[in-house]
Amino acid sequence: xxxxxxxxxxxxxxxxxxxxxxxxxxxxxxxxxxxxxxxxxxxxxxxxxxxxxxxxxxxxxxxxxxxxxxxxxxxxxxxxxxxxxxxxxxxxxxxxxxxxxxxxxxxxxxxxxxxxxxxxxxxxxxxxxxxxxxxxxxxxxxxxxxxxxxxxxxxxxxxxxxxxxxxxxxxxxxxxxxxxxxxxxxxxxxxxxxxxxxxxxxxxxxxxxxxxxxxxxxxxxxxxxxxxxxxxxxxxxxxxxxxxxxxxxxxxxxxxxxxxxxxxxxxxxxxxxxxxxxxxxxxxxxxxxxxxxxxxxxxxxxxxxxxxxxxxxxxxxxxxxxxxxxxxxxxxxxxxxxxxxxxxxxxxxxxxxxxxxxxxxxxxxxxxxxxxxxxxxxxxxxxxxxxxxxxxxxxxxxxxxxxxxxxxxxxxxxxxxxx
Numbered sequence: 001x002x003x004x005x006x007x008x009x010x011x012x013x014x015x016x017x018x019x020x021x022x023x024x025x026x027x028x029x030x031x032x033x034x035x036x037x038x039x040x041x042x043x044x045x046x047x048x049x050x051x052x053x054x055x056x057x058x059x060x061x062x063x064x065x066x067x068x069x070x071x072x073x074x075x076x077x078x079x080x081x082x083x084x085x086x087x088x089x090x091x092x093x094x095x096x097x098x099x100x101x102x103x104x105x106x107x108x109x110x111x112x113x114x115x116x117x118x119x120x121x122x123x124x125x126x127x128x129x130x131x132x133x134x135x136x137x138x139x140x141x142x143x144x145x146x147x148x149x150x151x152x153x154x155x156x157x158x159x160x161x162x163x164x165x166x167x168x169x170x171x172x173x174x175x176x177x178x179x180x181x182x183x184x185x186x187x188x189x190x191x192x193x194x195x196x197x198x199x200x201x202x203x204x205x206x207x208x209x210x211x212x213x214x215x216x217x218x219x220x221x222x223x224x225x226x227x228x229x230x231x232x233x234x235x236x237x238x239x240x241x242x243x244x245x246x247x248x249x250x251x252x253x254x255x256x257x258x259x260x261x262x263x264x265x266x267x268x269x270x271x272x273x274x275x276x277x278x279x280x281x282x283x284x285x286x287x288x289x290x291x292x293x294x295x296x297x298x299x300x301x302x303x304x305x306x307x308x309x310x311x312x313x314x315x316x317x318x319x320x321x322x323x324x325x326x327x328x329x330x331x332x333x334x335x336x337x338x339x340x341x342x343x344x345x346x347x348x349x350x351x352x353x354x355x356x357x358x359x360x361x362x363x364x365x366x367x368x369x370x371x372x373x374x375x376x377x378x379x380x381x382x383x384x385x386x387x388x389x390x391x392x393x394x395x396x397x398x399x400x401x402x403x404x405x406x407x408x409x410x411x412x413x414x415x416x417x418x419x
Contacts, residue, residue, distance in 0.1 A: 020297040020304060022403070023332070023367045029294050030308060030333050033315045034340035037267065039197040045186060048177050050238070051195035052343040057171045062161035063187045067122040070156045074113040074135055074145060075104075075126035081150045089146035094137070096123070113145055122157055129156035164188070174343055199239045199341040202266040203227050204257060206247045206273045206283065207321065225323045225389055226272035233330045238342030242266070254286050262290075262311055267341060269314055270334065271307075273321030283307050283318035291316060299403055301368040302386040303329040322386035328369050328398075349417040352397070354379050360408040362401040371395035372416055379414050395419065 040054040069075065076092065084090040092113040096106045104114060104123030113130075114123045122129070128151040138144040164170060170184055177185075177195070185193060211221045213228075224246065231241035247257040261269060271283045284307055287293050291311035296318075298306050302325035307318030317334060319326040335347055357378035362368045372379040374396045382395040397418040401408060408414060 020299040020366075021295050023298055023300050026295055026298045026300075026306075026308070026333065027336065030315075030337050031340065033294070033308075033310060034337045035313070036343050037197050037199060037341050040194050041197055042192050042194050044192050045182060045190065048185075048193050048195060049179060049182060051177050051193075051198075052238075053171055053175045053177060053193060054173055054196045055194045056169055056173055057185060057188070057190070057193070059164045059166055059168045059170055059188055061188060062166050063164035064158055064160060064162065067160050068119050068158045069116045069122060069129045070118065070158045071129060071131055072118050073116065073129045073132040073156065074147070075108065075116045075122050075129050076113045076147070076151065077108060077110055077126060078128040078151050078153045078155065080110055080113075081128070081130060081147050084147045084150050086148050089136075089148050090150075091138075092145050092147060094143045094145050098123070113147075115145075127153045127157070131156065176345055196343045199267040199338055200265065201234045201239045201241050201268045201270060201338070202261045203230050203234075203241055203243045204247055204261065204269065204271050205243075206249065206254060206271055208249045210246050210273065212246070224272075226319065226321070226326045229323065229327045229389075229392075230270060230272060230319070230330055230334075233327070233334060234338065237335050237338045237347065238344045239268070239338045249282065251282055251285060251289075254282050255289070258286055258290060258311070262314060266314060268334075268337065269311065269316045271316070271318045272326055273319075287311070287316055287318065298329075299366045300329075300332075301363050301366045302383075303332070303369075304366070306333070308333070320386070323389040324371075324383070324391040325386040327389075327392050332369070349397075349419075352416045352418060353413055354416060355411045356399075356408050356414050357381075357410065359410045360399075360401065362406050362408070364406040365403055367403045368401040369398045370401055371398045372414075374416065379416050 080092060081090050092111060094115055095112045096104060097115040098104050098120050100117045100120055103121055106123060108114060108123050108125035130147055130151050134149045136146045138146060171181060175181060205224050205227050209221050210224045211217055213223045227243050231243060234241035244257060244261060247254045284296055287307060287309045291309055293309040296307045297304055303320055305320050306329050309316050315337060319329055339347060355378050357380040360370060360381055371382040371391050372395060373382045379399060383391045397416040399414045399416055
């Protein structure tokens, strides 16, 4: 007599991936599941780089807030310098020296000038600045300064509001906060900004053979690689990675872990391992039990046994346990989802077109991401096997070999997408 548990286990042993979907179709399904977060937080300006603005920023002041010297020299009334040259300089009397952070106290009248530092306010009455290199102070005459070139009104003067004017829309909701944009916000005197929250990503490694780094290995065990590679990808692309204790290979243990994660609140759940077709590969079962499966199996190499679906409104990935397959599909599938949820622009990888250093053979019918190193201006294959993390760690980037292509000949130009 065979009990129900034994029957269920037998069923799980006979689940080969008989049909895969193209990579483009997988990407479409993932994109449809991505819902940009509407939660927001107020963060200090110093912590806002890389975040995405959730509100419009409108200037409440002019930048700069006063007319200022654009260089070191002398503030003058431009008309006093007309006709000046090296042979016949115009002589003015310096009535004041203004250092950075100080404010002029004297209003200029014709025949006077003020020594001034870059960025300091222009004194009343002045309308131009003469570069110090085009002047010479006469030590024999107290305060006398010879001007060797004429300047026109507003020359070498940064006008009030020349950069930003009051009521100007400086940045809008959805703008990615780069260093230069943070500078514009700082120029307005704002100490914090309202940004969209980062997606919370729960990482759950599965498998009796998986051990935390730092612990001794027993026979048949391996260290957890994927938690660290996945976590790094999440942080680099706008998310907050939360690691959970390794789940044992049982439906009860895995189900309890998933229930705790989902009830505790997460925006994305990523399993590492358990997505394939073996007896202990339970990710598919859990997703079918608690949610819905959108696909299981992609016509791609590495990374064919990838699961994607949702539990309630939470997107769920079941990544392959092999490190290269897991990391490759994280770049291809998880990154676009995360960046969309975080309101970030699409990730643009730098591409280098160079010849292949050797003949590369791909699997017909599967879109292959083939890692390469760049050696002497050529693409040298770095891919070893899906289970070898050095296929990624020793690579400079990857090339894509379409499903209908089985051979890339030596010397053929390939587009290397650089990590």
